[in-house]
Amino acid sequence: MKLPILTTLTAALLSSTALADEIWVTNEKDDTISVIDIETLEVVRTIETGERPRGITFSKDFSVVYICASDSDSVQVMDPDTGEILHDLPSGEDPEQFVLAPDNRHLYIANEDDAITTVVDTVTRTVVAQIDVGIEPEGMAVSPDGKIAITTSETTNMAHWIDTETQQLFANTLVDSRPRHAEFVKDGTELWVSSEIGGTITVFDVATQTEKAKIEFEVANIHPDRVQPVGFEFTAGDTHAFVALGPSNHVAVVNSDSYEVEDYILVGRRVWHMDFNADRTQLFTTNGVSGDVTVVDVASRKAIKSIKVGRFPWGAAFRPTE
Amino acid sequence: MRKTSVACAVACAMGLGLGSAASAQVEVAVHYLKQVVEAPPTLSNLDPIPDDLGLRGAELGLEDNITTGRFLGQTYTLAVTEVAPDGDFAGAARAALAEGDLLVLDAPADMVTAVADLPEAAAALLFNAGAADVALRGDRCRANLLHTLPSYAMKADALMQFFVQRRWDDIALIAGDRPDDQAWADTLEASARKFKLSFGARKTWAFDADMRRNASQEVPLFTQDLGEYDVLLVADAADDFARYISFNTWRPRPVAGSEGLRPVTWHRVVEAWGAAQLQSRFEDLAERPMQDRDYATWAALRAIGEAVTRTGAADAGTLRGYMLSEDFELAGFKGRPLTFRSWNGQLRQPIPLVHERALVAQAPLEGFLHQRTELDTLGLDLPESGCTAFEN
Numbered sequence: 001m002k003l004p005i006l007t008t009l010t011a012a013l014l015s016s017t018a019l020a021d022e023i024w025v026t027n028e029k030d031d032t033i034s035v036i037d038i039e040t041l042e043v044v045r046t047i048e049t050g051e052r053p054r055g056i057t058f059s060k061d062f063s064v065v066y067i068c069a070s071d072s073d074s075v076q077v078m079d080p081d082t083g084e085i086l087h088d089l090p091s092g093e094d095p096e097q098f099v100l101a102p103d104n105r106h107l108y109i110a111n112e113d114d115a116i117t118t119v120v121d122t123v124t125r126t127v128v129a130q131i132d133v134g135i136e137p138e139g140m141a142v143s144p145d146g147k148i149a150i151t152t153s154e155t156t157n158m159a160h161w162i163d164t165e166t167q168q169l170f171a172n173t174l175v176d177s178r179p180r181h182a183e184f185v186k187d188g189t190e191l192w193v194s195s196e197i198g199g200t201i202t203v204f205d206v207a208t209q210t211e212k213a214k215i216e217f218e219v220a221n222i223h224p225d226r227v228q229p230v231g232f233e234f235t236a237g238d239t240h241a242f243v244a245l246g247p248s249n250h251v252a253v254v255n256s257d258s259y260e261v262e263d264y265i266l267v268g269r270r271v272w273h274m275d276f277n278a279d280r281t282q283l284f285t286t287n288g289v290s291g292d293v294t295v296v297d298v299a300s301r302k303a304i305k306s307i308k309v310g311r312f313p314w315g316a317a318f319r320p321t322e
Numbered sequence: 323m324r325k326t327s328v329a330c331a332v333a334c335a336m337g338l339g340l341g342s343a344a345s346a347q348v349e350v351a352v353h354y355l356k357q358v359v360e361a362p363p364t365l366s367n368l369d370p371i372p373d374d375l376g377l378r379g380a381e382l383g384l385e386d387n388i389t390t391g392r393f394l395g396q397t398y399t400l401a402v403t404e405v406a407p408d409g410d411f412a413g414a415a416r417a418a419l420a421e422g423d424l425l426v427l428d429a430p431a432d433m434v435t436a437v438a439d440l441p442e443a444a445a446a447l448l449f450n451a452g453a454a455d456v457a458l459r460g461d462r463c464r465a466n467l468l469h470t471l472p473s474y475a476m477k478a479d480a481l482m483q484f485f486v487q488r489r490w491d492d493i494a495l496i497a498g499d500r501p502d503d504q505a506w507a508d509t510l511e512a513s514a515r516k517f518k519l520s521f522g523a524r525k526t527w528a529f530d531a532d533m534r535r536n537a538s539q540e541v542p543l544f545t546q547d548l549g550e551y552d553v554l555l556v557a558d559a560a561d562d563f564a565r566y567i568s569f570n571t572w573r574p575r576p577v578a579g580s581e582g583l584r585p586v587t588w589h590r591v592v593e594a595w596g597a598a599q600l601q602s603r604f605e606d607l608a609e610r611p612m613q614d615r616d617y618a619t620w621a622a623l624r625a626i627g628e629a630v631t632r633t634g635a636a637d638a639g640t641l642r643g644y645m646l647s648e649d650f651e652l653a654g655f656k657g658r659p660l661t662f663r664s665w666n667g668q669l670r671q672p673i674p675l676v677h678e679r680a681l682v683a684q685a686p687l688e689g690f691l692h693q694r695t696e697l698d699t700l701g702l703d704l705p706e707s708g709c710t711a712f713e714n
Contacts, residue, residue: 172393225658
């Protein structure tokens, strides 16, 4: 539905402002992306997307950006310079989250309404495989060697382990209620899965798919029911995880070796997802209810600014411009 | 008189599998029993009660369980029995108990307790998904009976929290003259007093005129002598006259209870906390929005599923023990984990306050505190429940 004039305008805007690195934020209820300039910490561009944009990720060379337009039932491929939608990928219904495999070619997409993980070849733009998983698949991860893909299913409460060679499940492991996000860490030896309603992160040993640790959270003066881990990301060297705790409005800082929580940082309301800047000294969290992004200084573990974006910001992705 | 679906044939055949929790293969048979109740005549038939109310929620819960069970070698079946208005509900329950010990009951309170008291039900696990009566969570509670439908008390408390927060301190009430209306009105009144709100006039609506013609003339007069109040409660359990009250009151005041701002178990306007996904799954299945009793039957099936997933067992005793333990929690799309009250078997849950077009608030509201969980500010708390069946 994009009018040509808008594209021209955004392109014109871009040429004058795109000097610094950026954080791209999807606004679930505005059907837009807000682009934050990391130098000025201001929104410098707003780009229209399909309906209900949620997951967002750049290709490894940052030449295109992939966007889950959930209610448009498509994954959109956008030119980040012009904001132009280049084409849609076949995604299955209601794509919510996805992950780009290390080969920079295969997208693993969670189809929330269909209990399916769809594997799409971004080059041929075809569906390579569809894998039956649990109900409401959401969290997606691929191991650094590309051999294992993970889907977490929110209602089935499992991490499903997919052999990317055969595109078959080879393990299903229970986690606490409503798993939302998954990440491989420490060179792919560990898998972390957050459980929103369970209030925990389960750490798996990847070689054996067994539970190695469980991380619990406790925010002062906030009832445990409201401490709901969702998205998380790791600092340089995977030494610490920053974990969004949803409606507790805090981000936890977890020591990745001891699995102890070291700090809680107050951010905006219902914090969802996040990404870092290039050297991981700054963290940008999306706060769904307050409609803003909190900038956290990683060294001091303090929130330094909140930036108004669109309605219900959801995903965040870093884009270098150098 | 009684119709038994094809699913029963499957479930009945698998009934023997119960109790084989030790093996990797777990077969879970649940029986949904519905007492068909003839609704009293109402002034408007704009919103007919779906024939499959409750049933569809159970079916969705079954589907959710089957998907999860597939990865764990656990199979689920649902048998369905609907008992005609003049049928023998207890007899149908007895037959169901002969096949398995997990029953979801969608019936009036008297029939629910009659089933719970059957000798055959002593070791069974029953879920009440159809009766909101407070007494079932109080002195008429039963140890083998859990409640996934919120009580009238939970709904009334949710409303009162909203009034307190908005400082709508003075309340008037109109109730229908049927027993259900009066029970709902009594609960609202008790709740208002509990929250220290000022409870003023209470009138009984006993007109038999057709309000589609006369509401604009009769309601102003009827409400003229209610005195000063901030909000008018309407207790109309059968959805008979309440829709004609809004905008016709003598004083321009908001209406709540059975009309206007309503406390519900579930409603199509509930969207947050992933609820949109549950709504769309339900609408794909039932081709209509999910309602209170659909949610209650869904929650019963899912509670069973969750307990089976975590324990690997399918027998009523193990499942009941787990559900009442601190380890149990159900993700119910209401923003926080749902758990069972250990003193009366009620499923704790937030109560959405809605009007037809949007969610207004979700109780418990901020500032209503409780030493155990804020959810226990809604409904019968431990000291007041009067239920002793769970003490052991």
